[in-house]
Each structure stands twice: as structure tokens, then as C-alpha cells.
Amino acid sequence: MRSLRRALGSVRWYLRELTDESAYDRYVAHVRQGHPDARVPSRRDFERMRTDRQEADPRRGFRCC
Structure with a gap:
């Protein structure tokens, strides 16, 4: 059970970082x-x-997505 929680926590962290x-x-x-x-x-x-x-950043421009 502990390893499952750790794995789910890692997945949650990864997704939060990936999506900012x-x-x-x-x-x-x-x-x-x-x-x-x-x-x-x-x-x-x-x-x-x-x-x-x-x-407002001219280097990046406006992005809709």
C-alpha cells in the first residue's frame, strides 16, 4: 500500500509540473x-x-493554447 501511495504521489507531482x-x-x-x-x-x-x-512579451507572442 505504501509503494502504491508513493507511486500515485509521484504521478501527481509529475502531472502538476507538466501542466504548470x-x-x-x-x-x-x-x-x-x-x-x-x-x-x-x-x-x-x-x-x-x-x-x-x-x-506582453514580444519574444513569445500571443498564444491561444
Whole structure:
């Protein structure tokens, strides 16, 4: 049972990294570590900031998918 849990945990981690689902978690950890007094944006605000930054980057261009 323990090895099954470990395997499922590894699959979950891999999928979250692959889909960049963990980006918000990394961002929150970064803000709390480097700027403990700063307000942590909500997940929705974070995704909006990330999308705006990607669309504004002339090297990447706008991607719909």
C-alpha cells in the first residue's frame, strides 16, 4: 500500500509540473520567503498577471493554447 501511495504521489507531482499547475504554489512560497510582509495575490489574480505578462512579451507572442 505504501509503494502504491508513493507511486500515485509521484504521478501527481509529475502531472502538476507538466501542466504548470504548481506555478502558483512556487510563487506563493517565493513571495512569503522573500517578501514576508507583501500581500499574496489570489490564484485568479496570479493567473491574470501571468497571462498578461505572457501576452506582453514580444519574444513569445500571443498564444491561444
